[in-house]
Amino acid sequence: MRIHQLLDLCLDYIALDGVLGSDPHLLQQHLISLNPSIDDDFFTFVWRQLCQHPSIQIIVASYPVPRPDGTIITGTAPLPSDYEPPTDEVVDVAQLQKQLVKGRAMAYAIQGDEYRTDKEAIQDRREASQRTHGQNQARSAKERAEKDKLKKKKLKSGTTADVVRFLKEVDNVEEPVLNRSDLPGLLTKWGTRLRVRCVDDEIYSRLTGLPHKISKITPVVFHILQITAKCREKGITAIELGPLVGASQGSMFHYMKTLVNLKLCVKIPSLIHGSVTSLLIYRSFVHQSDAYLNYERQRKALEEIGPITGGVTKDSTTDTSADTAHATSKFGGFPPLTEAEVATGHVVQERLLKLLDHPSLENHLLRMVNLLELIGWRGAYQVRQRRAVLRHVQRLIDKGVVEKVVVGNQNARCLRLCKFNLEGAPAPEARQQLDETDEMEMDDQGSSIEHDTPPDPRTYLYHVTVLRLNL
């Protein structure tokens, strides 16, 4: 790899870390992951090249920045007098869950902030504005104009001069005086306060792919874009972004929509702290994100199957083909299903479709019992998981992919892919009956359905194969 290509990769990585820049150690780890032959000496050489690069700034953060593993190196340089090392006090998430803290309230608790509902926040702002209104009236118009001007300037520049110091060619901020390219010396002196970042314009152009600024990307929108890019393939949820940005739910929706419309991010359904929310992923990482890939796979599967219509060639009400009852499934089972997957649904729908299309179902019918277990749920389940599965089944029905049918004299409720329906949709009466009894009978156990008495004309005469997993 040529040095200019390597430097470009460095800039790509550094730009994603936004205005606070990257930890040189993590940058080195990133390069090693791309090319394991990169050693300390070579990285020192790369560092010297970065120091000369016009789009790169070497900065010192006011406080040590913890690495992802929690490591903090304070260095030999004196720390600001107001610096407080992070305490070992960790927010007890399990305890909060027991207290039924959820969603945004949990996100705020983890941040150590006080949670206010949107209504409370609006009320707070009103009270605050009423208080300042009185004070402002006493001030002269000139004073207010000066203040506004300053505020606008600060927002426009979007710099971080108050939290970082820019190291010039020679670092003489504190003793000892060092050359900027002396990486080992700088690391000893500054520890994890040492950062390398791109200049503001470079960050903007690399994150947005735009050569110049546009009005749609306001400082707040750009701030959210930086946070999202920094999270890389993991992405970040609307619930987590709220406390970080200080935006209400409505505002968060607006900001996320702006980024999605600009094709800078994608948004997929997700679950965090027991609440369904949206996950925002920066465009460059969508194809490395498991959540996004699962979501897309299922969406495409649904599109391929699509609503099935027509093709009625056979009267299935008289079909009494004698299937081997209680067939043993050749199906191997799914990996354990998570709470998040149950809530968001794309994995649930994908697995249900696989089950319904499985060759072991000789009559293409699957009883609506133990669905959670069949699609990979392990252990006991609660009402919310059952409700979620029924909801996802209903969505498949609404899309015209799956239908409910009543089978045999015992009115066994079954699911079937519409494409296997040889006579059309089930009778409306039967469908209504199903809807009314769904939730009550979800837990029913059963295997095959016998049909030795004359059938009700409304029902389908099938033996039902029930898939059983070898757990």
Add this chain to the structure above:
DNA sequence: CGATAAACTCCCCTCTAGAG
């Protein structure tokens, strides 16, 4: 008295109108 259904409440997402 226990099971079930209905009502209520809270949280989150989405959309729109209007303020700044």
Add this chain to the structure above:
DNA sequence: CTCTAGAGGGGAGTTTATCG
């Protein structure tokens, strides 16, 4: 033009009413 308040809808948990 950006941003936010507010309305509306849906999901989930809890409480209350009803029924057998």
